[in-house]
Amino acid sequence: MSLPNVLVGIDIGTSGIKITVADSTDNFVIKAMAEYPSQGVQKGRIIDIDRAVKSLENAIRLAEEAGRTEIRDIIVNVSGPEVQGILSTGSLLISRSSHRVTEWDVVRVLELARQNIVPTGKETICAVPRSFFVDGNYTPNPVGLRGRLLEVETMLILAPPDLLQERLDLANRLGLKVDSVNAGIVATAGSALSPEDAGVALVDVGAGLTEIGIFDERGLCWLTSLPIGGDYITSDISFGLQVPKELAEKIKLQFGSLNRDDFHEVFTIPGLKGDGPKKINRQFVTEIIDSRITEIFDLIKQAILQSGYNDRVRKGLIFTGGVTKVPGFLERAHEYLKVPVCLGHNDGIYLGDSRYSCSLGLVLCHSQNVAGLQQTASVKDESMGFLARIIRIFKKFV
Template identity: 35%
Template sequence: MSSNDIIVSLDIGTSKVRVIIGEVTNGAINIIGVGSADSEGIRKGAIVDIDQTVQSIRNAVDHAERMVGIEISDVYVGIQGNHIALQTNHGVVAVSNEDREIGEEDIERVLQAAKVVALPPEREIIGLVPKQFLVDGLDGISDPRGMIGVRLEVEATVITGAKTAIHNLMRCVEKAELQISGVILMSLASGQMALTKDEKNMGTVLVDVGAGSCTIAVFDQGNLVGTSTLPVGGEYVTNDISYGLRTQTEQAEKIKLKFGCSLVDDAAEDQKFKVMRMGSNVEKEFTQVDLANIIEPRMQEIFHLVRQEVRRMGFGDKVNGYVLTGGSVSMSGVLPLAQSELEATVRIAVPDYIGVRDPAYTSGVGMIQYVSRYMRVRSGGSPKKSAARKQGPTTSAPSKPGLFERLKNMFSEFI
């Protein structure tokens, strides 16, 4: 296995840290390893304890390494949260070649020009997504390489985030003794996996319902045009079950995963389970209908808040459908409930790879697809050494610059 063909994604969520190892051969992706660990130190998608988060990352990485038998050294890290903002910017450069043929260097220069944007001191650029290129005024070009022209322009979406959140995330990954190959916005990565080209063009909302937060991403005319995060998710359902059945949270989570149903109408009266109640050593019996009566109002509220947020963002009339993903949508009854609450066409996106056929893995698999398609194309088509090396005796390599040194180099031209 060549190390050039390996991409590793790291998805740090509120309930789980997931590591996915993808092998790219001739453009096709195979998922060869998956590692997950309970997430400690994260609340509502934000890091609240660095040491616990580092341990969770190490556990997930160890799990994935044992599955495949390779040592992970570099990862692509997913980022999300309410601190993420999008803004449009324009870049213009003159084509440098004498024969006026647009090459990689010109594309790189025009993208760097689009990154020159005034930002408050507490914010930082995470990434840049080109909407379209223009060659001598001709618009609608997706890849200008090889074209002849004098003036190259780009219209791009600049993704920015809070420095504190970005640096804390990176600090955790580096403390877990991993190199960061890149930081990717989760909404973009999930959209890469979950949405078709037509869905991106016609106006679709991608809703990632996680444990601690619910991320909304609006796609229109092929681009990500809006993103928002709501501080509600599957954890709230678990807490409701814990209160309603008077049992411990850990027990409530297990009951939710095994017997949970989002619609009372779909729940079975004959599906019964026993619960050890707090302050007592006697088990009490409940039915799935009792459980659905607790879950349905909370899931209704989540989808109601999603719809309200999409309207607040100004996309209420432009939405042609919703696509759901994330660990909390795999519960039975979610789809019909979402359709009635959102009053639109709704489907659930599931990755179509062996070992990760679960909506919870959409972001991680999407990151691998995004890297293989976009983050390598601009480096000349040859895959960047990104992820792993076989276990065995290692030769000493020159030490890589630290995280803050690399960040300083990246952003020095904009400061």
């Protein structure tokens, strides 16, 4: 089985399964990162369990070899248009004579917040506090304060029960134990955002999905997932150049660009069906990519405007995901969206490749026992320790 202090985050995506193996003994240390092409997965859903199992098995093997450890316990993500977040509240009267709030009071009020009505066909996969109030006054840590009424606002992350079951079935086929499950954008925030990033929209542009989360001073306040991503760019290149999708993906990765300075370049692709090699003007590929990228930008903009929380996106957008590796991506995003943009970052740990932002975030969130949405809140370090302690207690009862 996995060593007690070894954490394994697995991002099950449309184009690839990304794994981060980390050691949380003292200082958080990344032992290995591995990726294997994904099959049987589409837009967050497993559509072919046998092919998905084989892909995960190969990804696990690569991670075990790179990290020199056996993997048995894992942390996984759920993503897709069916995942949603709703704000929920709970309140509790402090009836003891001292009226002093205890950790157990916090556990109880969190449970009350979880018990609020959840839409039919959904279940709560993650529930983490955004803020506490004692007699109507905000506090990041209510324990020890005196008052008669304790209130909490939490973000409930909801998903269809069968979406979670798909992940469990996949793990069971390989004899793996799922330690915890987190929403993709929440996990990504754990690695891509820092406490100073309150007031941003985090956008993870993957192969099959574009996930968006809006973060204010107290954490995640809204999320959504758009069924569009880098695979659409690949399909457009395949259609435009009349080449197989596998070759189109290679062209995108090797020659894809949004820089107009690259227009004059010409590259050669292998001939098909007996034809000789074919010369391609890079400008043509750039125009194909630009057309689809601007469509994605437009959908992102519309989603944020329609969220009802667009006024909280004061500092702009932070991007992560594989599509951001296209040269000129940030410049084009700034030009089109007309807001500040940057790539995901975290001062506490090196994020060398944005493709691993979700799998890395899964282990970071789990290691601190605090979901990624707390890690982005502008609260003091001592309150972070309090939240971690509360969630450790809370998990025993849910």
